[in-house]
Amino acid sequence: MQYFGIKLKQLRxxxxxxxxxxxxxxGVTRATIGAYETGAQYPSVESLIKLTVLLHTSADYLLGITDEQQRxxxxxxxxxxxxxxxQLIDQFHFLNSQMKR
Incomplete structure (x- = not known):
């Protein structure tokens, strides 16, 4: 399931x-996220759900079940x-990224 780590890193x-x-x-350590991204470790179901919320994607996409990112x-x-x-979603993401700077 190395694609999980690759997709996680790309979305991040x-x-x-x-x-x-x-x-x-x-709610994990930075090292744990690094381990997810390298494929050395995989998240719990609870952590996977939090990742999908944060990254605005689906578990199916992160797990390689589908190539569709839409939820x-x-x-x-x-x-x-x-x-x-x-277009509204794209604009929201753009404005959100501007607010972080």
Missing amino acids: HARDLTQQQVADYV FDISRLTDEQASVIL
Whole structure:
């Protein structure tokens, strides 16, 4: 399950988070996050859930079950509605990253 560590690290970097910030949120040590990223250790179910919340993704994506990062079912929306929702999410992430600086 090395893909778990790779995906975790990619998502952490994409959100400009340090291992320590992720560790603080999850309630583990920085070394534990490092071990997750190298594949030396895997999270408990509780930690996995916290990671999905923090990284705005699904457990299925982190575990390599799907390549889809979305956690929300937008299949019943029109293309226009889905586009607006995704643009709002992108804008929220952008503004959130600006506030961290």
